[in-house]
Amino acid sequence: MAADPSRADIPSIAERARPIAAGAPISGVHFLDRTAVFVLGEEALLFVDHAQARRVPVHAGAILAAASDGARVVTGGDDGKVVATGADGDSAPVASDARRRWIDHVAARADGTLAWSAGKQAFARTAKGEERVWEAPSTVGGLAFAPKGLRLAVGHYNGATLWFPNAADTAPEFLEWKGSHLDVTFSPDGRFLVTAMQEPTLHGWRLSDRRHLRMSGYAAKVRAMSWSAGGKWLATSGAGQLVLWPFQGKDGPMGKAPRLLAPSGKRVVTVACHPGQDVVAAGYEDGLVLLVRVDDGAEVLAKRPGAAPVSALAWSAEGSVLAYGTEDGEAAIIDLGGGREQ
Amino acid sequence: MSDKVPVTVLTGYLGAGKTTLLNRILSEPHGQKYAVIVNEFGEIGIDNELVVGAEEEVFEMNNGCVCCTVRGDLIRIIDGLMRRKGRFDAIIVETTGLADPAPVAQTFFMDDAVGRKTKLDAVVAVIDAMWVKDRLKDAPEAKNQIAFADVILINKTDLVSEADLREIEARIRGINPYARLHRSERANVPLHEVLRRNAFDLERILDLEPAFLEGGDPHDHAHDASPHEHAGLSHYHDEDMQSLALRTDKPLDPDKFLPWMRDLVAKEGPSILRLKGIVAFKDDPERFVLQGVHMILDGDHQRPWKEGERRESRLVFIGRNLPEDNIRQGFEACVA
Numbered sequence: 001m002a003a004d005p006s007r008a009d010i011p012s013i014a015e016r017a018r019p020i021a022a023g024a025p026i027s028g029v030h031f032l033d034r035t036a037v038f039v040l041g042e043e044a045l046l047f048v049d050h051a052q053a054r055r056v057p058v059h060a061g062a063i064l065a066a067a068s069d070g071a072r073v074v075t076g077g078d079d080g081k082v083v084a085t086g087a088d089g090d091s092a093p094v095a096s097d098a099r100r101r102w103i104d105h106v107a108a109r110a111d112g113t114l115a116w117s118a119g120k121q122a123f124a125r126t127a128k129g130e131e132r133v134w135e136a137p138s139t140v141g142g143l144a145f146a147p148k149g150l151r152l153a154v155g156h157y158n159g160a161t162l163w164f165p166n167a168a169d170t171a172p173e174f175l176e177w178k179g180s181h182l183d184v185t186f187s188p189d190g191r192f193l194v195t196a197m198q199e200p201t202l203h204g205w206r207l208s209d210r211r212h213l214r215m216s217g218y219a220a221k222v223r224a225m226s227w228s229a230g231g232k233w234l235a236t237s238g239a240g241q242l243v244l245w246p247f248q249g250k251d252g253p254m255g256k257a258p259r260l261l262a263p264s265g266k267r268v269v270t271v272a273c274h275p276g277q278d279v280v281a282a283g284y285e286d287g288l289v290l291l292v293r294v295d296d297g298a299e300v301l302a303k304r305p306g307a308a309p310v311s312a313l314a315w316s317a318e319g320s321v322l323a324y325g326t327e328d329g330e331a332a333i334i335d336l337g338g339g340r341e342q
Numbered sequence: 343m344s345d346k347v348p349v350t351v352l353t354g355y356l357g358a359g360k361t362t363l364l365n366r367i368l369s370e371p372h373g374q375k376y377a378v379i380v381n382e383f384g385e386i387g388i389d390n391e392l393v394v395g396a397e398e399e400v401f402e403m404n405n406g407c408v409c410c411t412v413r414g415d416l417i418r419i420i421d422g423l424m425r426r427k428g429r430f431d432a433i434i435v436e437t438t439g440l441a442d443p444a445p446v447a448q449t450f451f452m453d454d455a456v457g458r459k460t461k462l463d464a465v466v467a468v469i470d471a472m473w474v475k476d477r478l479k480d481a482p483e484a485k486n487q488i489a490f491a492d493v494i495l496i497n498k499t500d501l502v503s504e505a506d507l508r509e510i511e512a513r514i515r516g517i518n519p520y521a522r523l524h525r526s527e528r529a530n531v532p533l534h535e536v537l538r539r540n541a542f543d544l545e546r547i548l549d550l551e552p553a554f555l556e557g558g559d560p561h562d563h564a565h566d567a568s569p570h571e572h573a574g575l576s577h578y579h580d581e582d583m584q585s586l587a588l589r590t591d592k593p594l595d596p597d598k599f600l601p602w603m604r605d606l607v608a609k610e611g612p613s614i615l616r617l618k619g620i621v622a623f624k625d626d627p628e629r630f631v632l633q634g635v636h637m638i639l640d641g642d643h644q645r646p647w648k649e650g651e652r653r654e655s656r657l658v659f660i661g662r663n664l665p666e667d668n669i670r671q672g673f674e675a676c677v678a
Contacts (some may be wrong), residue, residue, distance in 0.1 A: 010619070025425070025427070027425060040425070042425060052608055061426065062425035064427065078422060101395075102394070102419075103420060104418060104422070120397075139399055139414060139415060157399070157414065178404055179402070179404040197404070198403065199403055201404075220454045221453070221454060223455075
């Protein structure tokens with residue numbers, strides 16, 4: 001694949017983008033059905049559907065974390081609050097930290113269970129409203145629900161822990177690996193847990209036998225991870241190209257090299273895999289967004305480079321709409337119509 | 343590049359006056375807004391939504407080097423604060439009395455997200471004039487903080503005699519001859535002497551002359567440089583913390599110097615708290631400047647040598663049990 005950094009000759013859907021006047025830096029985007037919900041740096045969510053953009057205030061300060069279960073967007077703020085906002089834009093407080101500590105991380109599960117963390121404490125609340133707390137050995141670096149069973153993975157210093165909030169008599173399982181573990185993610189089949197570390201590397205465990213997976217070679221800390229349809233690939237940021245680790249076989253990426261696509265002089269900072277096809281949207285630090293086909297590396301331009309790094313990328317659940325946002329508040333929606341990419 | 347938010351790190355033993363200084367910074371009308379990361383909530387008397395409590399968490403990096411440590415709490419908090427960028431002009435990090443300043447400083451060089459959005463401005467140590475001599479005996483942290491500092495505030499000077507003050511200054515100079523020294527009561531130093539110092543800016547590496555001559559006169563502590571004062575100072579040599587200054591008029595060979603530096607910090611990094619240098623390379627029209635914290639080195643060409651400027655290479659180290667002869671010989675071997 002010729003690596004033309006200007007991407008002058010590749011097919012483009014950039015001109016089909018419908019720009020959104022966000023008016024504020026964007027830190028993430030989630031889809032609730034076909035409504036794109038942009039997470040602003042401070043205070044509000046921006047709901048964008050066919051007709052209009054609507055600002056929904058959710059926090060009294062910075063929004064530090066956001067997650068979605070497809071029905072709600074859950075946010076954590078520096079006001080110490082956890083807020084859940086539904087597709088209609090109605091938001092409801094979920095929790096309020098007694099000491100008004102920052103809510104650093106949130107996670108949402110399709111059955112309505114929510115999790116969040118403040119400092120070393122990880123909290124889980126079931127759909128029935130039962131709240132549990134677990135004290136991590138150090139500040140929580142990231143949270144993720146397992147795809148099956150009520151298990152919450154907590155990333156922290158020197159490892160990650162699997163916590164079972166509903167089983168008080170089941171001891172949390174500690175997975176050890178030296179260093180500071182931040183974001184955590186389960187493979188969609190639940191066989192692997194992967195963490196992004198403070199160092200420019202990923203670590204993983206095969207949960208059946210706790211064998212280690214080491215995924216290194218990055219130029220920068222990995223801030224974004226996304227599983228491709230069916231969990232065949234783990235797409236990641238952190239390098240001057242899109243890095244995809246193969247998880248097809250029973251050993252995952254053990255002893256295998258990653259697939260490297262869409263090279264650029266700039267780093268990939270955001271990734272979002274298409275929900276149905278092996279296509280990845282990759283956002284770069286110079287504002288470029290490319291759609292990259294995993295099979296052959298073919299690229300489609302979705303956004304030309306701009307003034308700021310791409311900070312938000314998401315596909316609608318059925319894969320026909322792509323939303324992106326940048327650190328300086330540039331945002332748009334691209335309707336691909338019927339799920340075709342090109 | 344210059345839109346990076348400057349960060350001032352405040353160190354000092356418990357009770358030395360960090361909180362007094364912080365309260366002054368937050369309450370005086372200087373037109374600047376500060377976000378403050380404090381280690382003990384509630385001590386700050388100012389109601390400010392940008393005051394954030396931190397629990398110090400030092401993380402070792404997985405690169406086999408014990409001195410490559412960062413402050414995980416700072417990475418997390420700065421990342422969160424930067425979502426409110428535009429609501430403050432600068433950040434102040436208060437550390438606990440027992441804190442090692444190195445992981446704080448290293449965070450700005452080792453974390454790319456922090457380094458992209460903020461820059462370390464200076465490390466300021468607040469020293470209690472009444473107790474510093476005791477602390478130098480019983481608290482290695484206190485010595486570390488002095489050795490590491492760019493600016494040192496000798497506070498509570500009203501509680502000790504002038505003779506005591508001179509001895510304190512001499513002891514501090516014995517550990518760190520390069521920091522700016524100020525005397526204060528109730529932390530009443532002009533704030534511009536503490537904030538926006540650019541001490542970690544490669545563009546501003548100028549202060550490589552030992553500052554023995556400052557601080558002679560209690561009534562003009564900022565810029566007293568009368569040479570006769572020097573004679574009145576006794577020299578102290580700290581038994582385990584030293585500074586080392588090297589200089590040469592002979593141009594250096596970059597192909598020898600740079601590998602030597604890298605090798606030196608890789609081997610001796612744990613002993614080196616701070617290093618700074620200005621280097622004249624052979625046939626190079628530009629000054630090369632560098633600075634380091636333990637194993638981290640940052641260096642770049644700064645500017646062309648000026649007409650008539652003395653092309654001299656200077657390197658200063660502050661560290662613990664520095665292998666002085668070894669460093670000297672290595673430096674001399676870099677002559678082109």
